[in-house]
Each structure stands twice: as structure tokens, then as C-alpha cells.
Amino acid sequence: MLLTCCYGVVDDLDDLMMITSVMERNGGVLRQRDHLASRLTFDRLVKSGSIARVLPGTFVSVDLLTNRHTRCAAALATYSGSVLWGTDAVAALSGTLAKSPFGPKDTVLLAHAQSRYPRPGVTWVRRSVPDAHRVRVNGLRSPSAAYLAVEASARDSGALIEKFLRAGKVRPVDLPAIVPLLIGSPGQDVRRRIVGASLDNPWSGGERTLQELLRRNRITGWVANAELVVGGQTCFPDILFEAARLVLEFDGYGVHSKPEVFESDRRRQNLLVIGGYHVLRYTWKQLTEQPDALIAQVRTMLARESTS
Template sequence: MDELDDLMLLTNVMNLNNGVLRPRHHRGSRTTFDRLVRSGALVRVLPGTYVDATLVTSRRTRFAAALANSPGAVLWGTDAVAALTGSLDERPFRPRERVQLAHPRGHVSTDAISWVRRRVPVEHRVTVDGLRCPSARYLAVESAARDAGALLERFLRSGLVEPSELPEMVPLFAGSAGQDARRRVVRTSVDNPWSGGERLLHALLQRHRVTGWVANAELEIGGCRYFPDVLLEEAGLVVEFDGYEVHSKPEVFESDRRRQNALTLAGYHVLRYTWKQLNDEPMVMISQIRAFLARRSATDSAPT
């Protein structure tokens, strides 16, 4: 094989592996490999692991290099979240930044890699664009021991996790720290809450036996898709929770008004509640919802 053939081979391998090369896998092309290193076209980022110099700040490439250097490992933490959500390229890989990896045996963390000891079952390992990760449902339920369900809510919003998948995940973490918290989060996630406020709203409705509702069910109105926080379809009622941090943003404020107008024009009644009302005046909320349901029931049963 001449040098041109070697160069084409190595280039194709890099293209297939997110810009990563390991010389131990290409001993027959060592002369060409060494020439690329001397020219600066390849950069060593880990022992025995090199990347295309033009991709040295690419998070995808640096994650791929760490995984290539660590068979049996998977991405972990925020790095795994970035891979699963397709947000890898939002910012460059910084000097002295460490890749987060998990491995069954664990390793001593270095300047390049931060290690966590985790045994992720084979059936809950996925590959996203060449990067090994835990499945979204595995990572979200594992994280619930520390984040009160924040990651799980994010994955529910984006459709990466389905509520029906969650209960079967809890036994996988039996005996590990935070298991009681995981059980609580999963138990309150089967109704599909997309935020902590929605989680509290669902619990309030359940506690006061308000039934017949679904959370974040898709409605198509005028060619647009809407996902009401709580929908009581039979009563034609939508209950919305407005968290200040999100709903005070100008773009969300505008979107909320368009959404409410569309729902109203489609025949739905909309009741909106804030975080303060949810926490300070829960019985006012329940009374108003019950009053609406009672009025609708009386109207429906009135003789015509």
C-alpha cells in the first residue's frame, strides 16, 4: 500500500470515527501516520489517541477520543445529556476540560477524564452518532436521586422518555444511594409532568380526587400542535401552570397568549395559575376547578 492509499485509509477511518485515530489499529500505515503528526494535521489528546487538528475543539471529537481510549466506558453526566439531546456542538471543548465517563470498575480521574463507577446494563447502553451513552431513561432515573426529577422532566418534554417506561427502571438501582428519592420521582412522573410546578399541580389534583385529566397531551388546532399542562377533555377545560422563570421571558409570554387564544377559539376554557398560587392558595385553585366542572356538568345535564 503506497502513501496515498495510506492517507485515504486513515482519512476514511477518521471520517467514520468522529475525527479520531489510534495508531495501534493501523500499524501498516505507521509511516504516513507519523508524517501527519509531524505536520500538525493530527494532534495527540490522550495516550495513543489522536484527532484531526481541525476538530480539536469539537466536543463530539473529544468525547469520541475519550471513548476510543476507554473500551467499556460510556459518557456520563452532562456530557451524556449533551449527546442524547443533540446539543454537543453548542460550545467548543475548552482547554483543561475533562470528559465525563462511567465504567463498571471505575478509574482514577485524570486531567483529561473524570471517572464515575457505574455498571450500566448492556440493554440500557445506546450509541448516538458513534458515542456510547446510557439510555435516556436510565440516566434520568439514576439522576433523580440527586436532582428531584429535573433531568427526567427535561427528557419527558423532549420526548426522549415515555412515562410508561419509568417504573421498570427503579429496580435496576436497588441498594444504591438515593433509591427512596428515585421511587418518589418516578411515582410522580407517570402522569408526564414537564416541570417541577406541573409535578406539584398533578399531586394537588390527585390529592383532592380531581379526575378525568391528562397532562401534556397533544392537541392539533389550526395546523399547530399544543400541549396543555392539564387537559380535562370531557369538560373542555385546560389548566395551565405559569412558572415565573420561564413564562416571564418575552418570547414565552408572546407564545402563551397565542396558545391561549387558539385554545379559546377552539372552544376550551383556560384557567391559569402561578407558582405562588399553587403554593399559597391551593384550595382556591381546587375550588375554582371544581366550580367550573360542576357548572359544566349542570349545563350538560340541563333539559333542552
């Protein structure tokens, strides 16, 4: 993309090419203070409408004004020391940042160790993210997935931890070391409890509840979401008792009622049964309203296999 302006040919073509090159490397973002020697060219680009100011001293290509990745990059370029936070950080770490356009009333949520005044287009959270947990994702500064998920667990009951575990962004072993880094922030007791319960690798709230039910009833010998190869195909059973050849699956209606998931569940169950595994499936209602019946069924299956 070569920037042009309504003044015709720019006097210093080298300046224009240099600015264009910098903008491309920076994801469509330019800081005015980085181009003081090319002020005339810069001003002409602004007046021609090729670039637009979005934050103090920071401009982006008009073609990218609604690109969320570009707007996040502009905010980070404007405020050194800051990192993405909240939904923008989650989207960046998940690779989905550019999927939703940046609207006229949207803001970029940033975290910084010191208080900052509100600015149009930016919302602030005061948070000191340790250097060891600052990462770059497609050129954007962000907290690590483990740090962001554990911090959020005080408010979301572990939903972000489950999302990142499911996507392979974090491992259960990564989580405990984050808790001491958040001492002094609200919700530490909740974080400790959720991180402890996350060590068994739950990929959803229903799986977390199922695991807690098994632990409470002292049923051991299982692993969660471990890679299992059956018939040359790989699957990740919610709960696997390998010695008993028993699989437990949680079926949440919101996810498992989707046609593609419904079909996948049946293919996987058939694969497991043909491979010699027994499969028990449970719903949220069975987990929460009929836990004794669930545990009795699991114990029956485990006892049957231990005597066979």
C-alpha cells in the same frame, strides 16, 4: 479533508488516504494501535501538527481539538466498555453536544463498571449500565435517556425526567422498569417517589407540583400534556379535563416571561377559548401559597360544567 504534513509528499500515499478515510469515519479520531503498519505515515502526521494526541494512544485532527463531540468520541475510543455520563450524555441524547466548545480544562465524564484511575481530560463515575440500556447516539456510546434520567432523579428531583418527557426522548411508561436496575445505589426511595409522580407526564417542576396538588385533593378526570387538536392546530395543555372542556396552565416566570413564550401562550389561549375551552392559569406562588384557592376554583369550574 486530506491530511498533509511538512515532509512533503508522503511516501505511501495509500496509507495517508486510508488514515484520512478512517479519521473521517470516526469523527476526527485516530487510535495509534489501529495503524501500526502505517507507523511512518502516522509519525509524520504527528510531527507536522496535522493530528494531536489527546489521550493515551488516541489522536484527533487539530481542526477538531475544541469540538466536544470529537473529544467525547476520542475518550470512548480510548476506554472500551465506557459510556458517556452526566452533562455530556445529556447533551448527546439532546443533540446539543457540539454547541459548546471543549476548553483546555474540560474533561469528558465517563461511566464504567470498574474503578478507573484519573486521567487528564477524563473524569470517571463507577456505574454498571446494563447492555439493554446502552445506546449509540451519532456514533457515541451513551446510557438510554430513561436510564440516565431515572438515575439522576435521586439528585435533581426529576428535572432530567421532565426535560426528556418534554422533548419526547422518554415516555412515562418507560420509567418504572429502570428503578430495580439501580438497587443498591443511593437515593432509591427518592427515585421511586419521583418515578411514580412522573407517570402522569409532567414537563416541568411546576406542572409536577400542580399534578401532585390535584391528586392530593382527589381531583381526577384529567390528562397532562396530551395532544389536543383545536382549529386544525396542535397543542399540549398542561392539564386537560376533556369532559369539562377545562384547561389548567402553569406559568413559570423564568420560561413564560420570555417574549417568544409570552406570545405563544396568548396565541394558544385564544385558540383554546375559540375552540370552546375554559383556561385557568396559575403561578408558582399560587401553587405553593394559595393551593386551597386554586383547588376551589378548579372544583367550581368542574361543577359548573357538570351541571350545564
